Amino acid sequence: MSAVGRVKLQGIVKRHGNVTALHGVDLEIAPGEFFALLGPSGSGKTTTLRILAGLENANEGRVHVDGADVTDVEPGERDVAMVFQSYALYPHMTVYDNIAFPLRMVGTAKSAIDSAVREAAAKVRIDHLLARRPGQLSGGQQQRCALARAIVRKPRLFLLDEPLSNLDAKLRLETRVELRKLQRSLDVTTVYVTHDQEEAMTIADRMAIFMEGRIVQVGTPDEVYARPASVDVAGFIGNPPMNLLPGRIAADRLHIGDHMVALGRDLGAEREVTVGLRPAALRAGPTGLPAKIDLIEHLGDTKLVICRAGESMVKMRVDKAASFRDGDDIRIGFDPGEIHLFERQSGRRL
C-alpha cells in the first residue's frame, strides 16, 4: 500500500457571492484509496475537488495533504494531477507532446521524458497514437491521452472530475474497469467525482455522498447500499433506488396504509416514518401489501413490476420467468429484515 497521498479536509466553507457551495465539509482519505465524491448536480463535488487541487480557495477551513497544511499552497506545488470532464488537451500539439508537457514544464531531461511518455502511453494503450493530434483521436482515445498526461508525473494525488462522461455507454464501462486497474498499478490516492451512483459503487473503495453542499454519508459501497443514512441517500443509491413509502410505527408494529408488519423489535412511541424497500427485496405472495400492477418493464434477466399501493408507486424486481400482467391485483411480501426506516421529518435513518 502507498504511504503518501493522505488527504484531510477540515471545515471547508465555500461561498460564491450569496450562494454557499460548501457548508463545512470534513473528509479524510487514506493513502492509495480510490475515493468517489458522489452526489446530484450542484451538490458541491467539483468545488471540493478544485479546492483540493488548489484551483479555488475556500472561505473557511483547512486542506492537509500528508500532514502538511497546503491551504495556501499554489496548485503547481501541490503535486496533484487533474483530469477534467473536457480533456483540455492542446489541439496543436501531438499526443506525445501533450503527454510530455507536464515534464517539460518542470525541466525534466529529454531522455527521461521520452521513456516516461512511452511508459504512460503504453499503460493506457495509446502508444501507437503518439504522432497524432487530439483532433485525430476518438473520444475514448482523447480521454486516455488526458489520463496519460496526468499519470506521467506520478503525482501524490490523482483528481478526476467525471472523466468518463463524454464517452458512450459501452466505452464508459470498459474504461471504468481499466481506470480501476490503472489506479491499482500506480497505487496513487485517487479522488473521483461522479454523479453516477452505479459508477461510484463499482469503482470506489469508499465514497462520500454530497447533498446541497454537505457530506451526508461516508462509507464503502456496501455500507452505503446496506445502510443509507437518510431518505435522500436511499433515493439516490441503487438502480432503481429503493421504494420509499409513508408509514407509521408504534412499538414493534409498522403500518403502511391498512397493512401491518411485525418488526420484531420495539421502536418506542408512535410516530410517522418513511419506509424504504429495495425492489429486489420484494416478492408477490399470498400475504403482504395490497397493490395493483400498472406496468411491467422487461430488463433482460429480470422484470421490473411497477405497482400502485395506495398513494405510492412500488417497483418490484422479479425473475424474467415470473408471470404477471398489467392490472393484476397482487400482494407484495418482504422480510422484516429488509425494511429500512427513516424519520419522516428529518429523513434520518432510525
Ligand SMILES: Nc1ncnc2c1ncn2[C@@H]1O[C@H](COP(=O)(O)OP(=O)(O)OP(=O)(O)O)[C@@H](O)[C@H]1O
Ligand atoms: N463560479 C461560481 N459562481 C457561482 N456559483 C457557483 C460557481 N461555481 C459553482 N457554483 C455553485 O456552487 C454549487 C456547487 O457547484 P459544483 O460545481 O461544485 O457542483 P457539482 O456537484 O460538481 O455539480 P455537477 O454534477 O453538475 O458538476 C452549485 O450550486 C453551483 O451553482
Ligand SMILES: [Mg+2]
Ligand atoms: Mg461538477
